[in-house]
Amino acid sequence: MALLRLHLPRPLLSSRRSPALPSALSASATSCLWRGRLPASRLLCSSHPALAPDASSAAPPSIVAGLLDYLNESWTQFHATAEAKRQLLDAGFKLLSESDDWDLQPGGRYFFTRNMSCLVAFAIGENTVNTDGFKPNLETHLVPLLATKHEDTPTNSDEKSSNSTKVTHHPLLLQILSEEIGCDPDEIIGMELNVCDTQPSCLGGGNNEFIYSGRLDNLASCYCALRSLMDSSKMAEQLSNEKAIRMVAMFDNEEVGSDSMQGAGAPTMFQAMRRIIDSLMHQSMGEGALERAIHSSFLVSADMAHALHPNYAEKHEECHRPELQKGLVIKHNANQRYATSAVTAFLFKEIARIHNLPVQEFVVRNDMGCGSTIGPILASGVGIRTVDCGIPQLSMHSVREMCGKEDVDTTYRHFKAFFEMFSDIDRKLNVDF
Numbered sequence: 001m002a003l004l005r006l007h008l009p010r011p012l013l014s015s016r017r018s019p020a021l022p023s024a025l026s027a028s029a030t031s032c033l034w035r036g037r038l039p040a041s042r043l044l045c046s047s048h049p050a051l052a053p054d055a056s057s058a059a060p061p062s063i064v065a066g067l068l069d070y071l072n073e074s075w076t077q078f079h080a081t082a083e084a085k086r087q088l089l090d091a092g093f094k095l096l097s098e099s100d101d102w103d104l105q106p107g108g109r110y111f112f113t114r115n116m117s118c119l120v121a122f123a124i125g126e127n128t129v130n131t132d133g134f135k136p137n138l139e140t141h142l143v144p145l146l147a148t149k150h151e152d153t154p155t156n157s158d159e160k161s162s163n164s165t166k167v168t169h170h171p172l173l174l175q176i177l178s179e180e181i182g183c184d185p186d187e188i189i190g191m192e193l194n195v196c197d198t199q200p201s202c203l204g205g206g207n208n209e210f211i212y213s214g215r216l217d218n219l220a221s222c223y224c225a226l227r228s229l230m231d232s233s234k235m236a237e238q239l240s241n242e243k244a245i246r247m248v249a250m251f252d253n254e255e256v257g258s259d260s261m262q263g264a265g266a267p268t269m270f271q272a273m274r275r276i277i278d279s280l281m282h283q284s285m286g287e288g289a290l291e292r293a294i295h296s297s298f299l300v301s302a303d304m305a306h307a308l309h310p311n312y313a314e315k316h317e318e319c320h321r322p323e324l325q326k327g328l329v330i331k332h333n334a335n336q337r338y339a340t341s342a343v344t345a346f347l348f349k350e351i352a353r354i355h356n357l358p359v360q361e362f363v364v365r366n367d368m369g370c371g372s373t374i375g376p377i378l379a380s381g382v383g384i385r386t387v388d389c390g391i392p393q394l395s396m397h398s399v400r401e402m403c404g405k406e407d408v409d410t411t412y413r414h415f416k417a418f419f420e421m422f423s424d425i426d427r428k429l430n431v432d433f
């Protein structure tokens with residue numbers, strides 16, 4: 001998931017458009033096909049006492065109930081994309097197609113999807129132009145069990161020679177799928193199946209301060225980014241003085257290296273940035289408009305972070321032990337497994353300082369392998385200033401993950417503040433002067 005603010009350069013020639021041109025783009029990055037018979041979970045989340053508004057508190061409203069609902073709708077990358085799409089449409093964002101001409105307007109809010117598993121959303125300012133634990137054998141330890149008994153259905157020679165999925169998939173599986181979808185088994189011409197835990201996301205712990213859920217990595221970051229974009233561009237006046245374009249990009253396939261059409265390895269973000277500039281600026285910006293825009297932009301690569309586990313404290317470097325409920329983790333790595341630099345860390349932390357939000361810093365032990373994110377892929381592929389950060393969590397990549405409720409709200413506020421104040425802070429920052 002990536003949050004980006006792209007600064008578009010100032011026009012060299014007078015623009016055909018009368019309003020002032022945008023001078024900046026912000027982006028963040030992962031949504032439903034089918035909302036069939038999955039277990040209903042809203043009641044567990046929304047009626048939870050820990051989520052009831054506290055009238056005596058002056059604290060800003062929590063987004064945790066919304067996150068639980070989002071997680072419970074987002075069983076796969078396709079569901080996560082569809083749910084994000086539904087929320088964006090509800091919030092007034094306009095759906096674009098990558099195949100069509102884009103006629104973007106200052107103050108407009110747009111999004112597109114790719115492969116139904118990758119989503120890029122943006123709002124245009126008016127004033128702009130690893131762990132060493134149990135390692136399963138993926139071939140032998142993760143075989144799904146469908147049934148213990150099944151009457152074999154004889155297949156005739158016609159089916160064997162046809163393109164029918166009956167040739168390659170078990171009849172019982174096809175029968176179950178066709179019942180869920182409401183079609184004939186013969187109408188299923190192909191499939192991409194995900195096996196997932198159907199237990200709903202919920203709160204827990206002695207003080208109901210933890211979130212237990214599958215897919216926290218990385219839907220928690222995606223939801224915080226999506227909400228911060230929608231809430232920071234809800235009203236027309238929120239974009240009226242904005243010199244930047246605020247953008248969220250949510251990519252598929254991050255856990256397997258991002259090398260796919262719908263992953264961060266594809267030029268999706270670069271293409272989106274170029275098309276936004278083309279649509280808004282036409283030829284009026286002069287030489288190197290896109291390159292100058294990229295140079296002025298800033299990307300927040302948000303993925304989850306490993307929090308300190310009390311039983312495995314030695315897994316963390318002594319002075320860099322992120323804890324639950326202590327804020328976003330800024331990730332550093334001299335080998336560039338994370339894209340954070342001194343400058344990008346400063347700018348992102350400055351936003352936290354101004355808003356009194358906690359942050360933590362992380363480097364991996366020198367004798368341990370370091371994970372990576374889409375940050376270095378986008379930083380090197382697009383050439384954009386990037387900070388890598390994440391919400392601290394336990395049991396990353398397990399069926400049931402765990403993170404702190406406060407960190408979700410802190411992250412949402414940090415991302416929203418980034419969208420709202422990046423241009424002002426960046427204007428005061430001089431590098432390469």
Ligand SMILES: [Zn+2]
Binds near residue numbers: 217397
């Ligand atoms: Zn991960």
